[in-house]
Amino acid sequence: MKNAMMMIDGESVAGTATRDAVNPYTDEAWATVPEATPAEVGRAVEAAQRAFHDGWRRTPGVRRAALMHALADALEAEAEPMARMESTDNGKIIRETRNQMAFAARNLRFFAGYADKIYGRTIPLDNPGLFDYTRRRPFGVAALITAWNSPIGLLANKLPPALAAGNTVVVKPSEHASVTTCELARLAAEAGFPPGVINVVTGGPQTGDALVTHPGVAKISFTGGSATGAHIAESASRRMVPVTLELGGKSPNIVFADADIDRAVVGAVSGIFAAAGQTCVAGSRLLVQRPVYDEVVAAIAARAAAIRLGDPLDPETEMGPAANRPQYDRILGLIDAARGEGAELVCGGGRATGDRLDTGLFIAPTIFGDVTPDMRIANEEVFGPVLSVIPFEDEKDAVRIANDVDYGLAAAVWSRDIERVHRVVDQLEVGTVWVNTYRSTAAQAPFGGVKRSGYGRERGADALDEYTYTQNVMIDYSGSARDPFTIRT
Numbered sequence: 001m002k003n004a005m006m007m008i009d010g011e012s013v014a015g016t017a018t019r020d021a022v023n024p025y026t027d028e029a030w031a032t033v034p035e036a037t038p039a040e041v042g043r044a045v046e047a048a049q050r051a052f053h054d055g056w057r058r059t060p061g062v063r064r065a066a067l068m069h070a071l072a073d074a075l076e077a078e079a080e081p082m083a084r085m086e087s088t089d090n091g092k093i094i095r096e097t098r099n100q101m102a103f104a105a106r107n108l109r110f111f112a113g114y115a116d117k118i119y120g121r122t123i124p125l126d127n128p129g130l131f132d133y134t135r136r137r138p139f140g141v142a143a144l145i146t147a148w149n150s151p152i153g154l155l156a157n158k159l160p161p162a163l164a165a166g167n168t169v170v171v172k173p174s175e176h177a178s179v180t181t182c183e184l185a186r187l188a189a190e191a192g193f194p195p196g197v198i199n200v201v202t203g204g205p206q207t208g209d210a211l212v213t214h215p216g217v218a219k220i221s222f223t224g225g226s227a228t229g230a231h232i233a234e235s236a237s238r239r240m241v242p243v244t245l246e247l248g249g250k251s252p253n254i255v256f257a258d259a260d261i262d263r264a265v266v267g268a269v270s271g272i273f274a275a276a277g278q279t280c281v282a283g284s285r286l287l288v289q290r291p292v293y294d295e296v297v298a299a300i301a302a303r304a305a306a307i308r309l310g311d312p313l314d315p316e317t318e319m320g321p322a323a324n325r326p327q328y329d330r331i332l333g334l335i336d337a338a339r340g341e342g343a344e345l346v347c348g349g350g351r352a353t354g355d356r357l358d359t360g361l362f363i364a365p366t367i368f369g370d371v372t373p374d375m376r377i378a379n380e381e382v383f384g385p386v387l388s389v390i391p392f393e394d395e396k397d398a399v400r401i402a403n404d405v406d407y408g409l410a411a412a413v414w415s416r417d418i419e420r421v422h423r424v425v426d427q428l429e430v431g432t433v434w435v436n437t438y439r440s441t442a443a444q445a446p447f448g449g450v451k452r453s454g455y456g457r458e459r460g461a462d463a464l465d466e467y468t469y470t471q472n473v474m475i476d477y478s479g480s481a482r483d484p485f486t487i488r489t
């Protein structure tokens with residue numbers, strides 16, 4: 001049994017109480033994770049404050065970059081054991097967790113490149129006696145809170161820009177998947193990060209609450225459910241702490257009749273069955289134009305039936321289990337509700353059984369056809385391998401259905417008609433649009449949502465704005481006295 005440790009002020013901390021980390025494939029405990037007390041959370045924030053004021057914010061960017069590259073090197077060297085631990089912790093298939101470790105290292109290097117290039121502007125003013133320039137300053141201690149579906153992948157969107165900009169951090173991973181985040185903190189300490197720059201506290205909502213309400217926290221970046229995000233934003237507003245929110249989605253994958261149908265089907269499968277649908281950008285609503293509706297549904301159902309479910313550590317496995325029991329129960333509950341409200345079950349519809357699937361929390365790839373936009377299954381995030389297929393007539397109809405949900409995270413358009421693509425992209429109320437692809441990503445490309453999917457951006461240059469504020473400096477070098485009773489322009 002592995003005993004994960006928190007990282008507070010450069011020290012590994014076992015904590016006084018622990019909870020079990022359960023492998024969703026075997027349904028057995030495989031590690032223990034500390035349950036931080038509010039006092040331990042306080043110690044972590046105070047250590048981060050000291051590290052910020054005593055050194056990190058004045059550490060030259062080139063030095064911060066070197067440490068970030070060193071952490072990227074360590075992560076690459078440890079990618080295989082890290083990927084195996086992550087797959088054991090949350091059931092995500094090893095192919096994907098290997099990719100995610102590589103992507104995390106890539107993101108560290110991407111933002112390391114910015115660490116010595118975060119600078120302001122000199123601004124010419126109307127008054128020639130005034131000299132004006134801006135500086136981009138770090139906030140101080142950033143609280144980084146992540147969900148269980150991709151602990152390292154999600155942290156890799158937050159930690160690199162936060163550090164590059166000169167903030168120190170206290171990270172809180174999900175109580176359902178914490179082990180790899182603890183390991184990353186250990187790698188960071190070994191890579192030479194000074195004590196207090198990267199702290200990790202573990203535990204559930206109470207730990208998260210103690211962190212986001214601590215007066216020493218100057219910035220919050222949160223990835224998780226929309227209800228939790230709204231709660232955190234509300235409490236942060238009382239202290240005017242800026243928040244970045246990466247929340248849920250109900251993303252439309254829109255297939256027009258003129259699309260390359262074979263590619264669109266692959267995109268639809270990738271959108272909903274990759275990661276067993278436990279991804280914020282899941283293309284959980286497949287909008288299909290009437291003339292190709294039957295063809296598309298039949299092709300996806302055939303592909304869904306052939307998906308290899310099994311051990312997440314087996315490189316041949318295409319879909320693993322639900323990541324934890326509460327999520328498993330929730331997915332099954334929403335499948336039952338969809339049946340209850342009259343959605344047509346095309347395939348799946350419950351627990352997956354079979355060879356090597358008995359102990360794990362497996363859900364059969366599930367497709368509901370002829371879903372109408374008013375149904376609960378067309379509006380609520382499932383965060384599981386459950387697809388709602390909704391027919392549409394024309395472009396106007398597609399855009400109306402696509403936008404008619406509370407969320408606005410991502411969307412895809414499948415079409416060969418370039419004019420149509422531009423028209424539709426222009427009308428979609430989402431933070432990411434894919435055209436003739438799904439679930440593609442890059443370190444350079446900004447990512448985030450609108451509406452109930454949150455605000456702020458991760459990845460790309462935009463992410464740096466989340467971790468800096470602009471300080472304007474105005475210097476009077478005219479040498480002349482001024483009228484004290486009017487504003488000087």
Ligand code: NAD
Binds near residue numbers: 145154
């Ligand atoms: P969750 O909201 O239950 O938990 C997320 C994190 O918040 C966990 O670390 C949890 O312990 C913590 N938390 C819970 N209550 C808290 C509180 N009161 N104060 C502070 N922290 C608190 O979400 P989840 O079930 O872990 O994750 C699933 C959700 O995450 C889905 O809705 C999914 O769409 C979303 N998600 C979004 C993105 C994105 O980038 N937009 C990526 C992955 C997951």
